[in-house]
Amino acid sequence: MPTVEVTDLKDDDFLLDVREDDEWQAGHAExxxxxxxxxxxARYGELxxxxxxxxRVHVICRSGGRSAxxxxxxxxxxxxxxxVDGGMQVWAAAGRPVVNDEGQPGYVL
Known part of the structure; x- marks a missing residue:
């Protein structure tokens, strides 16, 4: 399984978040x-x-299972x-920004 550490991601890397809507709305990577x-x-074409x-598509979820x-x-x-190893939990723990749909600070659900 090809993996990458959150700390190795660059700001312009393409990130695909596969968490459910409630998780996304609580907070996600901008x-x-x-x-x-x-x-x-069903929505593969959007990607x-x-x-x-x-x-390269960097796939992320809450902890890494669904994204794997x-x-x-x-x-x-x-x-x-x-x-993305460790998912949004590691993303937030590493101090990377988490925002909600309004661009305000969010949190990982």
Whole structure:
């Protein structure tokens, strides 16, 4: 399973958040694309439209389990994807910004 540490992410890396809507609304990484894992296969086209050409997709969830599943799926589709180790819990613990839909400080649910 290709993984990356939160501390290795750059500000301009493409981030795909696969948590559910309530988790996303509580707080997420600014600029991330949100497609819940429960809707991922049906909404897969949104990822291919949003991701920059040949960009690595950094997949994140709360702790790394759901994002690992999506990462494996993407790799099987030939997409350069990596799982963000530890997910949003580690993201927040590392001091990376977490915002809500209004751009205000959020939290990891």
């Amino acid at each position: 600029g991330a694309l949100h497609i819940p894992i429960s809707e991922f296969v 291919t439209e949003a991701a920059p050409q040949d960009a 599943q999506v990462t494996m799926y993407l790799v099987q589709q030939g997409i350069d994807a990596v799982n």
